[in-house]
Amino acid sequence: MSSKVTAKNLAELFYESAKKYGDKPAFGTRNNLKQFVTINFSELYEVGLALATGLIELGLNAREHVAVLSDNRKEWIIANYGIILSGAADVPRGTDVTDGDIQYIIPHSDAKMVFVENETTLRKIEKNRNDLPNITYVILMDEESILKNTKDNLDKRIQTHSNVQTISNTIKMSDLIAKGKKLRELGDRRVEERVAAIKPEDLFTIIYTSGTTGEPKGVMLTHTNMISQLRNIPISIGPKDRFLSILPVWHSFERVFQMGTIAMGASQYYTNVRNIREDLSIVKPTFMASAPRLWESIYQAMQTKIQTGSFLKKILFKAAYHSALRIQRSLHFFKGNQLDLNGRNFLQSVLLFIFSLFTFIIFLVPYLILDTLVLKKIRQVTGGNLRGTVSGGGALPLHIDEFFNTIRIPVFEGYGLTETSPGLAFRTPKHLVVGSVGPLFPETEIMLKDIETGKVLYPPEKGIKGEVHVRGPQIMKGYYKRPDITTKVLSNDGWFNTGDLGIMTYNDTLKIVGRTKETIVLLNGENIEPVPIENKLCQSPYIDHVMVVGQDQKYLGALILPALDKFKDYGSTYEQLATNRSVQQKMEQEVKNMIRTENGFKSFEKVVEVRLLPKAFEVGDELSAKLSIKRHVVTAKYQSLIDSMYLEKIKVSVD
Template identity: 80%
Template sequence: MSSKVTAKNLAELYYDSAMKYGDRPAFGTRNKDKQFSTINFRDVYETGVALATGLIDLGLEPRDHVAVLSDNRKEWIIANYGILLSGAADVPRGTDVTDGDIRYILPHSDAKMVFVENEATLRKIEKNFPYLNNITHVILMDGDSTTNGKSNSNGKMQVDSKAGIPKTTKMADLIEKGKRLRELGDRTVEKRVAAIQSDDLFTIIYTSGTTGEPKGVMLTHANMISQLRNIPIDIGPKDRFLSILPVWHSFERVFQMGTIAMGASQYYTSVRNIREDLSIVKPTFMASAPRLWESLYQGIQSRIQGGSFIKRTLFNAAYGSALRVQRSLHFFKGNRLDLNGRSLAQSITLAVSSLFSIIVFFIPYLILDAIVLKKIRQATGGKLRGSVSGGGSLPFHIDEFFNTIRIPVFEGYGLTETSPGLAFRTPKRLVVGSVGQVLPETEILLKDIETGKVLYPPKKGVKGEIYVRGPQIMKGYYKRPEVTAKVLSNDGWFNTGDLGIMTFNDTLKIVGRTKETIVLLNGENIEPVPIENKLIQSPFIDHVMIVGQDQKFLGALILPSLEKFAEYGSTYEELATSRAVQEKVEQEVKNMIRTENGFKSFEKIVEVRLLPKTFDVGDELSAKLSIKRHVITAKYQSLIESIYEGKTQGSSQAPQVYARR
């Protein structure tokens, strides 16, 4: 990809792609007839220029910020073009934005204008407008919606003098105004694009937060250009991307920008339509969260188990032979996960057994693949060359399953703060169980979390906290220098808060987290501290730690109060085995962590486990009495695992006690 990206900023990239790929379809949106209406590269660029002209006419200045509250749709990318071509930066969020998010993010980001997708989102803005003193213009994407007013003959906003709320203008009207100005010779956009510096912001993405103070990650044009320069996958005009992740997430935006740079087509879908759209679009690539693959895996397993004995037998034979052959091929390619280093004897043994598996199972594999596994691949449209899973750890059995049946899943690793890519798995370096090789231009070091010893370069097979440095690292958190300083050093090293190991395959494996943020399988980022702080207010709870990293839902390890539950036992171990205590604690958690108390649906605690001993300073607690999450996670691993064993949703179970080692 690197040889093809020559633009200095994203606005230049948009122009270059319009010139190179003109009439080719760029973006598609599904209509009511289950067909995709598309807009080509030239039209999306020219529409974006017209929108930018209209925004400038409204008073948008270089380096201003514009909020965009919208989900995946063609108008989103047009709004993005318009904002960036005017020399401004976007502040994106989905339509599920809460009142708290609106009241904090829009003022904190200094957004001057706000795009809203539809009437429902517009109502949210109107409801919270008394808190949005910085917003001068509201722009509605939906073209067929009624608005609370119109722009005047000059295209300027009128204001409702009673409510102090700007009259909403339609995005389509603003585009038409821009076209008229262009026809009259307005070329302000060209001047704005020429003035964009590589260090200018193109976006501020706010991370999720329960406290009302999410952090605004500042990403520059140079950050994103570096991603396009270094992502090692081959994309071209013949490729079709299916977009299912929120289009404003940094992970999805890399692929969005990649399709623009390489002339590929991107089609917007949703969780509701994904299975149908896979067969309609027949994508060659897609970005996805682990939850999607888990859902597809469960669907496949359900159909297999519900089939006849013959079908189950055929599948087991097909998958079994494929697994043996693929594992053997991975070994000979140097792609079989190796965390400890193999001796010569071990390598010879694996080579002999791998060769034996290929000789015995290769012919059955070819036959059964054509009869059985090929039909499963058709569920993705049959043309999928690869999918990149990110936003959370992909469970190993699901990772191996799809790669074994030849639906390639190239897991990647990164954070919003790193634009996001840090490591990436490729067809040539497909080491199942790892997140691939570290990207070019990216440095990595590991630091021992107990001793602070720095491993640079990282030593293979040794675990440590991951620090990275490179052109993709954020500029910082917007208006939060003290928070920025905690994770980003003066010499450019960023603390990811993740624990990793460099494998003997020269790839990176993520093995845990030291930071507090929990990432669920669906990609939702959750800060556990506010939830824990709420629960610790209960007189029935002495200690609590929220768990759920790379899982479907949150669970909680809770130490019940000896004083409040004295009638059920005199020790924590006795309380932990009491069904009555379990039920009372579960009800207390349910009452405290609910939407009525300001928590989001995905922040609810689905399962609770009671702890048999208190947290001690020097063990589970630091000298400052903060909990050591990695210590507690390791000590109570089996108890945590019991929360998620065989669970697809929350269910009450008999109390389980961790057996102390």
């Protein structure tokens, strides 16, 4: 991608793409007839220019901020174009935004206007209007909303800035675009002046973190940050590619792919969790960004289908997968892509080569036959044309990772944070080391430091765990209006402390093994990473969600949400299962069977106590928009349940 991106900022990128790709479909949204309505690159740019002109006419100044509350849809990218072409920065969020988010994020970000997707989101703004004194206009995307209580405002047409009231009015986005188009027909070229004045260090967005560890923080990302990502993403994208967009459209991870498709002339189609399986067959994407939870869901669906099949189909799948696993592991070794955390001497390498070659020869013919008969059909679940998917926003469980790469649905796990725009490392077809997040991006430096002493471990030491510190052109400008917390993670010489724990492998790829903030420290001083334990437990068909606890305690405990469909005989709700002793005993035995030394866990990593949760984790409450567990929220909500794991033991020991 590096040789193709020449724009200095995103506004220039939009212009270059419109000129180069013209009438090629850029973005599409599914309608009620299950058809994707698209907008081409020229239309998108022209509509963006008109919207930007309308925003300027309303009084939006360069470098001001505009909130956008919307999910994946074509109008989102139009709003994005309009805001950036006007020289402003967006403050994006989804329609699942809470009252607390609205009351904090919009005022804190100094947003002057706010785009809302639909009537439901508009009512959230209206409900919190008294807490939004700086908002002058609310701009409605959805044309089909029936806004009885704001009908008078919607019927008003945009007037010149001098005649517009300074209180918050609700306006249709289509009306604003129409006004801007008329002004441009009359010769208005204020947008071009704004674009020419954009500086590389200007913000294009402020993305507020989901708050998994506390109060949301506004991450300031510049045009330079995003352009560096487009310059360095090491995958080949072209006009023939079709992307399916399912991750929250406002997340930094998804936005890189949006901008990447714009830069390379690819087409992107917006979908959602409800329609994903159907849209995979309709769009037949060649690429997509994804979260681990999506692949866990697809994996579970595949496993269920396999287990409910005939005896012959089960045998054929097991044989097909076993032969494919042997072949793929051999190929990984030959390519230097077998995960290596310890290093190998010459003799070990020779022995592994002989073993891999022997394995390859033995299993090649069965693999070729069974791949055609069995695995090829399974690959059709993604549409049949998927060249790859990048999983990000959380750790991909190893068994999921290896499963999809074994059946040749390439999963290129990436790594980064909102604060790093987000890409720091990225697996590629040439460096597909299962169990790692791939080699570092070009222009990116890394240090791994000892958590206790701060001593730099890498470079040069490989295979040793340390806290990940990075430096490069993708690092954020800082947290908006929070210099106090910015200085805690971002040094004067540009090094950013990710808070993640990583290992540099002997394959020269990065492996993430946990977070310093997630690390549980027992009373005996043992440091434990809960994620590998949770990932292992989530492999159980009897467990839907789990969170390991035990900070400052003698042993680990686990909060578990049992799989409702596996315990139908014991209750129809999670609340009923949580109080059922038989279910409790089953969970205790399941945890004991899975977290044991024979499965690679140390004695102090064993889960001693288990408590069942009375309700499912929900996005916006216990889960972030990326489906990451908000540990502080779960801990606070179920503190008494957590305490009971240890208080009861104390009582027993006293008695």
